[in-house]
Amino acid sequence: MSETDEAxxxxxxxxxxxxxxxxxxxxxxxxxxxxxxxxxxxxxGTVYARTTVRVxxxxxxxxxxxxxxxxxxxxxxxxxVTARITGNPKLEPGDPVVFLERREGxxxxxxx
Amino acid sequence: MRSVSIAxxxxxxxxxxxxxxxxxxxxxxxxxxxxxxxxxxDVDALYLGNFVAxxxxxxEAIAPLVADSVxxxxxxxxKTEGACASSGIAFREAYQSIRTGVHDVVVATGVESxxxxxxxEFTRALGSAxxxxxxxxxxxxxxxxxGLLLDRYxxxxxxxxxxxxxxSVKNRRNGVSNPRARFRSEVTVEDVVESRRVADPLxxxxxxxxxxxxxxxxxAASGIAxxxxxxxxxxxxxxxxxxxxAAYRYDDLTTLEATTTAAxxxxxxxxxxxxxxxxxxxxxxxxxxxxxxxxxxxxxxxxEGAKAVAEGRTxxxxxxxxxxxxxxxxxxxxxxxxxIGQIYEICKQLRGDHENQVEGAEIGLAHNLxxxxxxxxxxxxxxxxxx
Numbered sequence: 001m002s003e004t005d006e007a008x009x010x011x012x013x014x015x016x017x018x019x020x021x022x023x024x025x026x027x028x029x030x031x032x033x034x035x036x037x038x039x040x041x042x043x044x045g046t047v048y049a050r051t052t053v054r055v056x057x058x059x060x061x062x063x064x065x066x067x068x069x070x071x072x073x074x075x076x077x078x079x080x081v082t083a084r085i086t087g088n089p090k091l092e093p094g095d096p097v098v099f100l101e102r103r104e105g106x107x108x109x110x111x112x
Numbered sequence: 113m114r115s116v117s118i119a120x121x122x123x124x125x126x127x128x129x130x131x132x133x134x135x136x137x138x139x140x141x142x143x144x145x146x147x148x149x150x151x152x153x154d155v156d157a158l159y160l161g162n163f164v165a166x167x168x169x170x171x172e173a174i175a176p177l178v179a180d181s182v183x184x185x186x187x188x189x190x191k192t193e194g195a196c197a198s199s200g201i202a203f204r205e206a207y208q209s210i211r212t213g214v215h216d217v218v219v220a221t222g223v224e225s226x227x228x229x230x231x232x233e234f235t236r237a238l239g240s241a242x243x244x245x246x247x248x249x250x251x252x253x254x255x256x257x258x259g260l261l262l263d264r265y266x267x268x269x270x271x272x273x274x275x276x277x278x279x280s281v282k283n284r285r286n287g288v289s290n291p292r293a294r295f296r297s298e299v300t301v302e303d304v305v306e307s308r309r310v311a312d313p314l315x316x317x318x319x320x321x322x323x324x325x326x327x328x329x330x331x332a333a334s335g336i337a338x339x340x341x342x343x344x345x346x347x348x349x350x351x352x353x354x355x356x357x358a359a360y361r362y363d364d365l366t367t368l369e370a371t372t373t374a375a376x377x378x379x380x381x382x383x384x385x386x387x388x389x390x391x392x393x394x395x396x397x398x399x400x401x402x403x404x405x406x407x408x409x410x411x412x413x414x415x416e417g418a419k420a421v422a423e424g425r426t427x428x429x430x431x432x433x434x435x436x437x438x439x440x441x442x443x444x445x446x447x448x449x450x451x452i453g454q455i456y457e458i459c460k461q462l463r464g465d466h467e468n469q470v471e472g473a474e475i476g477l478a479h480n481l482x483x484x485x486x487x488x489x490x491x492x493x494x495x496x497x498x499x
């Protein structure tokens with residue numbers, strides 16, 4: 001882990017083949033093993049793509065506008081996840097973000 | 113394997129019809145049956161594509177409901193669902209059942225009723241095609257998925273917002289003369305780039321409208337099809353594949369692999385390449401989608417699609433007309449009906465009687481896409497002159 005104060009990202013790993021996952025999986029996509037264990041990685045990330053959702057579905061009414069981004073997270077090993085970015089920063093692909101928390105199944109990052 | 117042709121076609125207009133899926137399905141199938149010399153007892157099976165009737169209308173078991181209502185009894189009637197590709201899949205399954213010799217004559221249809229629901233309700237219903245356990249939780253919508261795609265595309269290829277808006281301008285212009293289209297008025301580039309923001313960088317006029325509609329075809333083994341119609345449309349190739357089920361699953365979000373693999377499959381079966389296609393109806397659920405699709409289908413090099421549309425190369429009188437019907441952006445997107453609606457438009461082109469006729473069109477392609485690029489069907493059709 002890095003020396004900065006961002007939270008570790010709660011990745012998971014296949015016990016049998018070591019494949020690394022960001023979003024949790026029920027079985028390993030590579031070897032079909034169901035033995036998956038927590039494997040926290042560094043919480044630093046890079047924006048791959050981002051959007052601002054301004055017309056949400058019924059389940060997210062009132063939260064708009066909110067930022068959703070595809071983020072590559074990790075240091076030596078990275079995983080790609082879809083996450084919310086807190087606040088409404090003007091981010092572009094390549095911008096750095098850090099992991100904050102996982103709440104109700106959603107990963108939250110913030111701009112650096 | 114047997115060759116297969118389309119003997120009959122039928123459709124409703126797409127738009128605000130104040131009609132449920134039962135009515136739309138009955139009308140589309142009845143029109144297809146009456147368009148050719150098929151008798152009810154010739155029909156061996158029915159496949160029906162639908163996506164959100166359960167969520168929005170509380171109506172399921174639609175395939176047997178429609179089959180019974182149009183007098184097709186005692187045959188298998190099966191619903192197919194693959195989000196916005198639901199009726200592309202219905203067509204594909206009908207085609208496969210004839211090709212492999214299981215059936216001789218099959219009806220394929222697609223139906224959807226959406227406009228009686230509010231925007232938030234149908235946005236949630238359509239969002240059910242996202243992976244609810246991961247991406248759905250973030251609140252990412254389908255415009256949001258294509259907002260992500262366009263954000264990355266503009267970053268990688270330097271496309272401008274104005275170039276992307278040219279898709280909406282072209283398709284809305286094409287829709288003016290199509291009586292089946294929901295939108296019959298033009299928009300300008302300025303209208304598009306100044307319209308309300310929906311999912312950055314996408315704005316309102318980058319997004320297709322919801323619609324109600326139904327479309328149907330009668331498929332028959334070649335040899336039988338000629339007894340049912342004077343102008344059978346040949347199914348030269350059909351591909352149906354699976355891609356990535358969420359944005360984070362892509363290594364390259366600007367290429368939807370379901371489309372590239374379905375296209376490879378359809379081209380290979382037809383024995384043609386993208387350069388042989390004369391007219392295209394592709395899945396322009398958003399302006400950005402048409403640009404990506406036009407590259408994924410092999411018509412333009414990666415990163416060239418935005419420039420091509422802005423230069424007019426895909427207009428009705430361009431080198432490769434794309435969405436002369438107006439596409440989803442003008443016709444509207446009755447999600448479960450769209451795939452066969454596209455095939456209806458291509459059949460009309462290949463018979464030479466389309467409102468935006470592409471001169472000399474002999475080979476047409478229809479491309480249907482569902483979910484986050486999760487599923488795609490590509491159909492290559494040949495005109496009656498090729499028989």
